[in-house]
Amino acid sequence: MRQDLVILRDRRFSLLFAARTSSMLGGAFGPVALAFGVLALPGATAMTLSVVVAAESLSMVVFMLLGGVIADRLPRYRVMMSADLAAAAAWGGLAVLLITGWAPLWLLVTLSAVAGMATAMFFPASTGVVPEVVPAERLQTANGLLRLGMNGARVSGFALAGGCVAVLGAGWTMVINAGLLLASAAFTAGLRLPPVSTPLSERGSMLRDLREGWQEFRSRTWLWVPVVQFSFVVMVLQGVWSVIGPVVANERLGGPKGWSWVLGAEAVGMLVGVLIAIRVRPRRPVRLVVLMALPLALVPLALGVGAPLLVAAVVAFFAGVALDTLTVVWDTTLQREIPQAALSRVSSYDALGSLMLGPLGMLIAGPAVAFVGASASMLGSAVVIAVASVAALFSKGVRDLSWEARPVPEPRLVSPSTPTALAEVG
Template sequence: MTDTLVAVRQELVILRDRRFSLLFAARTSSMLGGAFGPVALAFGVLALPGATALTLSLVVAAESLSMVVFMLLGGVIADRLPRFRVMMAADLGAAAAWGGLAVLLITGWAPLWLLITLSAVAGMATAMFFPASTGVVPEVVPAERLQTANGLLRLGMNGARIGGLAVAGGCVALVGAGWTMVINAGLLLASAAFTAGLRLPRVVTPAAAQGSMLRDLREGWDEFRSRQWLWVPVTQFAFVVMALQAVWTVIGPVVANERLGGAKGWSWVLGAESVGMLVGVLIAIRVRPRRPVRLVVYMAFPLALVPLALGAGAPLLVAALVAFVAGIALDTLTVVWDTTLQREIPQSALSRVSSYDALGSLMLGPLGMLIAGPAVALVGAQASMLGSAVLIAVASLLALLSPGVRDLRWTTPVVPAPRTDGDAPLSQPAPTALVEAA
């Protein structure tokens, strides 16, 4: 036990690094604002005169669609420009969008077209932020600390998400949806300020700075498709996310209303998953898998436990328990996957590859939400749950057939491109013992 605590303290030394602590603060602030925003938007839009569920759907869909549409562009920009500056600009853009939405809700003058436009701007800002935030981590921390850094970032983000969701509803009730959005905008401005403090040396990436953006996209696609270990799990998770979106947004609430006590019971399931995600991060910080992508695929199987249990008629306690296990698996695989991308993909293409990863993994999610309702009407909620579990399991089994997925081992990390200021590289080759440890 003592050795474990010492090992954990050694891992946490990274928090003393100024640049990483700033990145940690920025990502945590951004996620905390992200937890406030959707809750305030939902209640604020529904409270507008004449607003309906369709009104809210149009506003929310505008944000999601914009994020998907601009994700690849975000990857290209993040590989061309200093990534921390792209993140800062994205936070400022998101703060402006959410601040604009706040003004509309506070004043009561909120035409639908303007709500949709500002929501789309917020989605575009997210699309700019995500690829840059993935690519900036290897510029901030040494290569041997990447997994610890990813784990701690996820820990801060998950804690902010849980805390934000816990108090967002009360904040809306206390000060109103508009002023809650002001808090969201303020947290995004704080994130931009923390990110500005990074002041990272410029990394010279000549290949990304030449030619057209279309060429950059093709090069990113070539990097993506040339790695079987990469595109196979992304294809797998396209179907996994499709099933989970159906479960968490539509089928699960239906089952909860039928026999888990409604919203209160469903909140216990969601809360258990969130706690599991925190535990998963702590595990992921310490685990050093021999074959990381195979572990990522294995960790998808526990995600089928929630729909399997609910489809089999499990009581609330069992549903919460399996949701806890699923949360552990979800953040364990996320940290290991992010670290694998950062170690195996050249830094000059990392943001573009991560944008293809995000687009591929998320593209079927809206389809899952669309077909969930008709599926429940046709075969019932419990049968739909079982079908979702089967889809997750089959997609994961098929992914394991790939030799690239089964066999990839972490290699020595890519050395960063030379810096114009003559500084030493921030990343060093990882010790062999660390890479090969079980």
């Protein structure tokens, strides 16, 4: 582990680490504040919360492909910085609405949609920028350390979020989120990476870029099958974490404080998952990713059968271990197997496919609670996750892809501050 930490001596990686960590720390406050802030509004119900959070998710899905094209055409660190600034403005606006008490639904939905669009711009760029900062042989370590910092921030954020909402109120808790996003933008601005995108004179149309990205995506069975799997997994988990979970927490887990314990336990598990993922070198990485989705069904299963807070927190911990193990392995696989020139576009198709049913999950979560109850909705979510994960294992490409099948590509960027220097000191 000490050898892995050497990468933090690199100025650019440390700036990226600081940016992602501060952004995640703020992001840990946001969902808790939004959920309980909206539910506390006069006349608000689970249906109201479904509409608001679905607006963010739907906007993210709609703009994700555009985010991938932009990130492959422009300096990725600048795209990330602009996205952080837009997200800070959106969360700041939501904070003002909740602080003043004037919070019409249409404006809540609009600002949530802006936040979702900012995420759509940020995500493909953040995936593609890592190979620009670190050498190819350090990708898994870099991904792991980035997740380690982010999950440490999640633990801190979730541990404090419920208390902040209770003491400061949801609106002022969102102000903290906006401030940390501004800090993330400042750190990202310091990267100042050399351009690796195609020169303006050589670029085709954006439609052509989309077609090329789609060809890279659909030609790999090992890639699109897990994406289909996770479209169903994410669909139900979006409803569980954003709508059904807070409803269950209000009913029998102690409200926002109890829900923060569940989210915090998951975040601690994600820290452990990162430590595992940094060291593990699976010969069949995609098979591992698919299998590690099965523990994600534990949380809705436990909450569906009426488990107490302690049990819910324990299963959330193991779900967190699985989630970040599979995330680091998956990100590293993409960065190893996909050409860097198309990496952001491919990652945008990956994100689009994985997230496209998320708004549906949020929209049906509220009515599901109303018609069949929170417990039955949780159990149904667990079944969907299990079935989707087992089905993905029938793909030969998923079972057989090996990191040994292709050599690790040489990094496109070689500068005194990144690949060569890090390889020498490591």
